[in-house]
Amino acid sequence: MKHRYLPMTEQDREEMMRTIGIGSVEELFRDIPDEVRYRGTLPISEALDEMALLQHMKRLADKNADFERYVSFLGAGLYDHHIPVVIRHLLSRSEFYTAYTPYQPEISQGELQAMFEFQSYICELTGMAVANASMYDGSTALAEAAALAAGATQRRRIVVSRAVHPEARQVLLSKARGLRIDIVEADYADGATDLERLRACVTGETAAVIVQSPNFFGCIEQVRAIGEIVHACGGLLVVSANPLSLGLLESPGKLGADIVVGDAQPFGIAASLGGPTCGYFAVGKALMRRMPGRIVGQTVDRDGKRGFVLTLQAREQHIRREKATSNICSNQALLALCAAIYLSVMGKAGIREVADLNVQKAHYASGLFAGRPGFSLPFSSPFFNEFVLKLPEETDIGRIRSRLLQFGYIGGYRLENDYPELKGCMLLAVTERRTKSEIERFIECLEGCI
Secondary structure, eight states: OOOTTOOOOHHHHHHHHHHHTOSSGGGGGTTSOGGGSOOSOOSOOOOOOHHHHHHHHHHHHTTSOOTTTSEEOOOTTOOOOOOOHHHHHHHTSHHHHTOOOOOOGGGOHHHHHHHHHHHHHHHHHHTOSEEOSOBSOHHHHHHHHHHHHHHHHTOOEEEEETTSOHHHHHHHHHHHHHHTOEEEEEOEETTEEOHHHHHHHOOTTEEEEEEESSOTTSBOOOHHHHHHHHHTTTOEEEEEOOGGGGGTSOOGGGGTOSEEEEEOTTTTOOOGGGOOOOEEEEEOGGGGGGOOSOOEEEEEOTTSOEEEEEOSSOTHHHHOGGGSSOSOOOOOHHHHHHHHHHHHHHHHHHHHHHHHHHHHHHHHHHHHHHTSTTOBOSOOSOBSSEEEEEOSTTOOHHHHHHHHHHTTEEOOEEGGGTOGGGTTEEEEEOOTTOOHHHHHHHHHHHHHHO
């Protein structure tokens, strides 16, 4: 046996070939025309032994600018938050780590209860009646919210704010194309959705208005006022919210949201080079049977003991796509568990404290920048833990970010990638992990790089 990780022996190989009536593995490919088959040697390295392979992979991994070796001021959807050590310990338990689809509740009670706890936390944070057991990520959840709104209202027009994350809007456009939904974008002003332009976009054909608060620029939207605009036309309000901000801000449900979505990444989920993350999805009772994904309910068994089951959805949701409310029937169970552990460890007071630290540190940093010559804050709207910084004219942000890496800092996001009108602007995130000295040193380094 050449490869000790592959249990098949030469005898196994010969028995399988004899059973299917061939004399060599080569015969398996005889139907492929010879003229299209590659006969050379692939341009890859020779096989490495285990020690050499580990060293090679470590060298590759060391090229990544991770959060342990670099101080990050980059957010734009993925944030460098503190991850309590208990999370990794509990996630590594085999009953969670290797769990599969919990269709058989009698053998899946642990996983089902974990999902139920996650749902309960999300409902409490968002102020909504029902939440599902998680979505693939925040962008997927937002696109699914648009599909739900279109189905519930029987309308085909969705108005989305340009202050919603650009990548989420791209996912929304992809989803809408397949469902023949029209997407209309409402512009922003002073970092938040322009209410007058939004009002002009909303008509009697509008299924929903989608806003993000705090939005992509970090600014807090006027959710209640936006809800009044769309509800006056019979549409629904979809709010994408950073769940950590809800430790301080009023819940979207109390402000009039019909659907609340977002990404649970701030709740103890590592950035992991861009994902995976964990989306959440919550609605009022009127829409709960239209929700995508899985929903776990609490019940009792025949002996009266508390138990958990998948509920509120017909089997078609999972096996007959043409009758399903969504083609998503799975969820991010392990990462939802991660978020549930974080919330249970932190508690109400802890979430509020972490959210407050994000606000205070971000505002401390913005205040320092505002007092420096050459820097300015283009928006005056209230913000959470992210803000837009305008650098001196003709500054090459790409070059600046490369130089910052040499000093051990991951700089902010270059906004002109998605907003040409914000040329020379950088989106900076300041989380609870940033210290006063790190913030001050980062500003000094940034000044020195210009």
